[in-house]
Structure formats: structure tokens, C-alpha cells
Amino acid sequence: MSELTVESRDAGEVVLLYPKGFINAHTVRLFEGALQNAISLQRFKIVVNCSSLVYIASAGLGAMMGAIEEIRSNGGDLRLASLNETVQNIFDILGFNHLYRTYASEAEAIASFGPAPGAASGA
């Protein structure tokens, strides 16, 4: 069984990433690849849904740090949703909560980017 899978889904302008399993120095390239793939497609509004992310070591946090400047300089952001206690703890230890916006649910994280341009409400 693989230690990490990362699925991707579109929600309007927002790209949703679903890391499932463990992000450490062994698996981080897969996560990094998913971030870079979104960037290469000019998709800069990214939500990482962490509900199935069991664990993240500094390699995974480094992957986010490595991508964030390009994402933000293109008007986007990388936001996180549904962190479990372990992952939240790691964020707290590093003070990452000052660097990344986190949300209790995926819906809130998506909504935080505002309505997509041209999207009619209620349509």
C-alpha cells in the first residue's frame, strides 16, 4: 500500500488537492508534484484538504514554502482545510498558522477565495 496519494479536483477557479496518508521526505515529491502541476496550469487558488492527511514532516512544509511565493505573486493563495490534531499541532509548533490560512471545512476554504468572476449567484 502506498504511503501517500494525492488526488486533485476542480471547484470553479479553485484547485482542490487531497493528500491521503503520510508526507515525509520519502513521499514529498508526489505532493510537490501536485502543487507544481497546479502552478504549471496557471491555477493559483489552491486548497489542500487535509482530512485524510495523517502526518506531515518538515519536507512537506518545505514543499509548501517552496511554492507559496509563486502562488501569491500570481494573485493566488494556498489554503488548508480540515487539519487533524496531529497536523494542526505541527503547524502550531512552527508558527505556520501565521503563514497559511486554515479552515475547518473544505467549503469554507473554497468560499474564502470569493465567488468566481462571472459566476451568477444561485445559478
Place this chain on the structure above:
Amino acid sequence: MSNAPSRPRGRTKPTLLVSLPSETAYLGLVREMTKRMAELAGFSEPVAEKLALAVDEAATNVIEHAYKGAADREVDMRFEDRGPDFRVELVDTGQMVDPRAVPHVDIDKFVTERRTGGLGMHLMEKIMDSVTFRRSARRNVCALVKHKEGEGTSRG
């Protein structure tokens, strides 16, 4: 009556010695072993998870820096429940790495300077009570210690 060498006071249990290949594929095992050993030493699950992260980071440092990614070396690990302390030692025969050369983490500068190094060391120091490095007989020894008192232990 015992001929065993004197040990620190408290519940000292036999040590667990493990020798692992220097491959990142084994980091998951390092994490699980550390978590289980920390729980056996009496730490609660959330604390055991953090200790596992610190040891994962230490093992990652050995593989990436001391061994420079070479997968054909060994990382010797020693887990010890020393009664008042939980101690994990990692021993490698790779290059000497000066931990003081690792840049100090300034979270605010990470974004502006695109720095991604030093996070592992920062985590280790935040989580453990003590992280020490020494060079002995051409081996690098990294020792991580966590005191049990007041740290989410569930000992009766």
C-alpha cells in the same frame, strides 16, 4: 541482587536497538517505531506523535546530510526508557554535519526569502527537551531526550 551495571534511577527498561538502511523508504517505520516506543514509555498518543516527528526529522537529516542521500549505509537507532526520560539516539558513519551551520529559522523570512531548510532542526528542538550532536570514533551521534514529567504521560 543483580550484576547489571548501575542505571539512572527510575524505571529503566531494556533498550531497543535497530539498524536500518539509509533509505527514506524506512522513515515510515522510524515514525511508527518511535511512536510505539514513546507510548510504551508512558507518553500519551498526541505527545508520542510529536516525538515520532522529531525522530523522523533526525533520521531524515542523517540520510540527506550525513549520507548525502546514499541508500547503502546504515542508521543505528537506540530507544531507551530511562525512567524519568525517554531517549533516542541515532548513530551514523557519514560526514560530520555541524548543526550550528544549519540556518536559524525565522518563520517570517521563509516566504520572502524562499527558504525551506532548517525546518527539521527547528521542529526537533521545539519538540524535544534536548537535542545534542557529538562525533565519536568517526561516528555521528544525535541524541534526543524528552522528560516525562508534565508531558502528557499516562503513567499511574
